[in-house]
Amino acid sequence: MSSYLKLSGISKSYGQFTALQTVDLDIKKGEFVTFLGPSGSGKTTTLMIIAGFEQATSGSVEVNGKSLFGLAPHERNIGIVFQNYGLFPHKTAAQNVYFPLQMRGINKAAGMRKAEEMLDLVGLQGFGHRYPKELSGGQQQRVALARALVFEPSLLLLDEPLGALDKNLREQMQIEIKRIQRALGVTTIFVTHDQSEAMSMSDRIVVFEKGRIQQVATPLDIYHRPETKFVAGFIGESNLVDAKVSDAAKGEARSAALGKVEYAVTDKVANDNDVTLMIRPEHIRLSRNPIEGRKNVRMKVETIVNYGDNALVIGMVEGQPMRVRVLGADVVIIREGEEFCISWTRDSVYMIAK
Amino acid sequence: MRWLGIAVVVFIAAPLVIVVPMSFSNARSLQFPPPGYSFGYYQAYFTDMSWLVPTWNSILIATATTVLTMLLVVPATFALVRHKFRGKGIADLMMLMPLAVPHIVMAVGYYSYFGNVGIVHTHLGVILAHTCLSVPIAFLVLSANLKGFDRTLERAALSLGASPTKTFIHVTLPILRPGLIISALFAFVQSFDETVVAIFISGRGAETLPRKMFDSIRQEADPVIAVISTLLFLAVIVGVTAPLLVARIRSRRTPATA
Numbered sequence: 324m325s326s327y328l329k330l331s332g333i334s335k336s337y338g339q340f341t342a343l344q345t346v347d348l349d350i351k352k353g354e355f356v357t358f359l360g361p362s363g364s365g366k367t368t369t370l371m372i373i374a375g376f377e378q379a380t381s382g383s384v385e386v387n388g389k390s391l392f393g394l395a396p397h398e399r400n401i402g403i404v405f406q407n408y409g410l411f412p413h414k415t416a417a418q419n420v421y422f423p424l425q426m427r428g429i430n431k432a433a434g435m436r437k438a439e440e441m442l443d444l445v446g447l448q449g450f451g452h453r454y455p456k457e458l459s460g461g462q463q464q465r466v467a468l469a470r471a472l473v474f475e476p477s478l479l480l481l482d483e484p485l486g487a488l489d490k491n492l493r494e495q496m497q498i499e500i501k502r503i504q505r506a507l508g509v510t511t512i513f514v515t516h517d518q519s520e521a522m523s524m525s526d527r528i529v530v531f532e533k534g535r536i537q538q539v540a541t542p543l544d545i546y547h548r549p550e551t552k553f554v555a556g557f558i559g560e561s562n563l564v565d566a567k568v569s570d571a572a573k574g575e576a577r578s579a580a581l582g583k584v585e586y587a588v589t590d591k592v593a594n595d596n597d598v599t600l601m602i603r604p605e606h607i608r609l610s611r612n613p614i615e616g617r618k619n620v621r622m623k624v625e626t627i628v629n630y631g632d633n634a635l636v637i638g639m640v641e642g643q644p645m646r647v648r649v650l651g652a653d654v655v656i657i658r659e660g661e662e663f664c665i666s667w668t669r670d671s672v673y674m675i676a677k
Numbered sequence: 678m679r680w681l682g683i684a685v686v687v688f689i690a691a692p693l694v695i696v697v698p699m700s701f702s703n704a705r706s707l708q709f710p711p712p713g714y715s716f717g718y719y720q721a722y723f724t725d726m727s728w729l730v731p732t733w734n735s736i737l738i739a740t741a742t743t744v745l746t747m748l749l750v751v752p753a754t755f756a757l758v759r760h761k762f763r764g765k766g767i768a769d770l771m772m773l774m775p776l777a778v779p780h781i782v783m784a785v786g787y788y789s790y791f792g793n794v795g796i797v798h799t800h801l802g803v804i805l806a807h808t809c810l811s812v813p814i815a816f817l818v819l820s821a822n823l824k825g826f827d828r829t830l831e832r833a834a835l836s837l838g839a840s841p842t843k844t845f846i847h848v849t850l851p852i853l854r855p856g857l858i859i860s861a862l863f864a865f866v867q868s869f870d871e872t873v874v875a876i877f878i879s880g881r882g883a884e885t886l887p888r889k890m891f892d893s894i895r896q897e898a899d900p901v902i903a904v905i906s907t908l909l910f911l912a913v914i915v916g917v918t919a920p921l922l923v924a925r926i927r928s929r930r931t932p933a934t935a
Contacts, residue, residue: 376832396835397844409833413851422847423837474838 327352327510328373328478333382335368335534342368343534346382350512355504357521358514360531361557366514369531370480373512375399386477397426402471402509403480407487408463410455416442416466417451423474441469445503461492468500472507479504479511485520497524518558522546530554548589552675555601560635562607562645564600568592568674576600576674580643581620586672599675604648606671609636609657610664617666622647624661629654640665693910700903707898722904731889732905735869738800738885742807742868743861749808750815750860757816758823776813783809784877791878798880806874811864818863822856862916 326349335343343365350356358366371377373384375396384391391399410419420438421431429437439451445465455463464484471479481500485493501524504511515521521528522542530537530545530553538550549555555563566576566584574588576598586600613619622638622645634654636647647665649657657663695709700718702711722728756762757769775783787806788797796802830852834844850857872887879885886905893899 374836376835395840396832397838397840399836400838401836403833403836405829405833407827407829409827409829411830411833411848411852422834422839425847426838426843470837 325351327354327387328512329383329385330369330373331383331385333369333372333379333384335365335372335377335380341534343372343379346534346536348529348536348539350510352387352510353508355501355511355513355524355526357525357528358512358531359516359518359521359528359557360537361516364531365534366516366529366531367482368534370482370512370514373478374401374403374480400474400476401478401480402474402476403482404464404467404471404484406483408455408467408484410463410466410470412455415452415454416447416458419455419466420451420470420473423470427474438469438473441473442466444506445469446499460488461496464488464496465499468503472503472509476509479509481511481513483514483516485515485517493520500524522558530557532557548673549601549675552599555599555673555675560604560646560648562602562604564602564643566598566600568594568596568598570594571596574669574674578643580641581618584618584672585669586674587670588674590674590676592674592676596676601673601675602667602671604635604646607645607647607665607667609647609649609653610666613664614666617668618672619664619666621662622665624657624659624663627654627657627659638663638665696903696906697910699900700907702900702903704900707894707900707903718900718904722901722908725901728889728901728905731884731886734800734879734883735886738803738807738883739865739868741800741804742811743865745804745808746811746815746864747857747861750812750819750864751857754816754819754823758820772816773813775809780810780871780873784874787874788877797878798882800883803875803879803883803885806878807868807871810871810874811867814867815860815864818860819853819856822853822860826853 328348328350330346330348333343333346334341346365346369358369360366368377372379373391375391375394375398410416411422414422417435417438420441421434424434424437425431442448442451442465445468447462447465447469450458450462450466455466458466467484484500485496488496497520500513513521513524522545525542527539527541528545529539532553538545538554540548540550545554545558549558552563555561564578564581564584566578566581569575569577569583571588571592571594574586576584576586578584578600584600592598608614608617609622620640622640624636624638626637628635628637629651632651634649634651634657636649636654636657638645638647645665698711698714699707699709701714701716702708703713703715703717704711753772757765757772783806787802791797791802791806796805826849830848831844834848835841839847870887871885872891875885875888876891879888890902890905894902
């Protein structure tokens with residue numbers, strides 16, 4: 324893999340506190356990569372080190388083979404969209420977008436023309452003369468995006484840019500950002516703590532926790548093949564069951580609550596090792612009677628969380644909480660306190676070694 | 678409640694209602710209601726050097742005070758609001774100290790100290806003393822503005838390729854401009870209005886308008902005082918309403934150019 328942005332061994336500490344611990348990462352040209360993690364996991368710190376607003380305690384950042392060491396933020400040619408957009412209130416939308424060109428000595432006529440073109444691209448044709456306070460949140464977001472892209476930056480960094488928008492607008496902007504990013508082919512890092520945002524937008528996701536990278540993989544791999552228990556629990560709903568490997572070759576483990584559970588063998592783990600088994604709620608079927616060819620256990624329903632199109636049925640199996648996803652139409656026949664059979668196949672049990 | 682409000686306004690505005698007619702009076706001294714009306718005292722004010730010189734002194738001193746105050750306050754405010762350093766607490770306190778000390782105490786101090794240095798009764802002396810009194814006021818106004826300043830804007834400018842100097846010129850200063858103008862205005866008005874220190878140290882050489890007015894009312898109750906009060910009142914009204922009018926005209930024009 325040819326690497327365009329290369330982070331090598333980046334660490335950052337504030338006194339006793341370690342914010343980042345030896346972060347290594349390679350990003351390809353044109354890739355859309357999401358930094359995902361809870362707050363304080365180090366994703367924003369990493370972004371700020373790339374942008375030059377924070378200095379790494381050790382490690383290096385290279386873009387296209389050139390080290391960024393010693394370059395001030397304004398010398399890095401990196402476009403950033405901040406969480407609250409950072410639009411200049413005393414400048415119109417077009418003047419905001421012209422600003423980076425102005426700083427690069429491009430004359431006003433040519434620069435303003437280019438700014439207007441960029442505003443067209445983000446869908447703000449005819450809004451150039453408006454001041455930020457005369458624009459809606461989504462429109463301000465687009466101006467910020469146009470401003471961060473107009474000078475053809477080597478990288479685009481987005482720091483939780485959709486956090487302030489309501490849900491519908493957020494989904495619309497996710498699609499817009501992807502469209503614009505593809506149109507320009509700019510290498511992009513998107514920081515978020517919203518897993519669905521990360522899922523829907525990214526080529527690859529980098530999961531951060533406690534200053535370390537937990538996993539770097541495509542959204543589907545992150546969802547179906549999480550490498551650590553943290554990733555499995557952080558992304559999507561999941562049932563995580565502690566178990567001990569009983570037959571490594573066949574893929575069998577024993578759990579206190581579920582008994583013998585067969586899993587899909589994807590990783591080599593020796594017998595008697597402690598592992599975590601992950602079963603996604605949508606892979607579990609709920610029925611009155613056991614279903615042949617599947618692992619069946621009985622579960623007492625405790626809570627039903629209805630989302631309309633689907634519902635999450637939460638129950639207990641021998642003291643082990645289990646979550647089952649059912650279609651919204653089916654939820655009417657389920658009562659809290661009733662006992663049901665839940666069942667799954669070997670293929671839907673994923674074993675996590677660590 | 679409404680009547681109480683009106684009563685308060687009437688009580689506060691009453692001096693104006695009395696002063697403005699008195700300025701058009703033809704009486705020999707301050708007298709209300711005036712026995713007859715004329716523009717005589719306006720003519721007197723605009724032709725009498727003993728009034729025009731103090732007016733000029735006040736304008737000169739207030740302008741110089743404003744410039745000097747801002748030169749001190751702008752860097753000091755940035756340092757005190759944005760940076761942490763040893764002795765910051767004491768520095769903060771020292772900036773505000775002149776607000777807490779009674780003007781009369783400051784005046785006595787300046788009188789004896791400036792006397793020793795040899796700048797009592799000079800413009801320089803009054804300017805220095807007034808600057809001391811204007812600094813805390815300008816600092817309070819500007820630091821409130823700077824504390825509310827969103828520093829993401831500066832980061833955004835840096836990320837867009839503006840050097841720290843250009844960021845200051847193109848982003849920080851324009852956004853702080855209203856705060857800077859208001860704090861300069863406060864510094865100016867403080868100096869223009871200041872009487873106690875001026876009485877002690879302005880003397881004949883640098884006599885300010887408030888000092889001249891005070892002397893005049895004590896000695897002869899010259900109705901020119903009413904003229905000056907009226908003119909100052911007019912200046913304040915223009916000063917307050919002009920920015921509002923400009924803002925209204927501008928906001929009406931913006932959609933038209935759309």
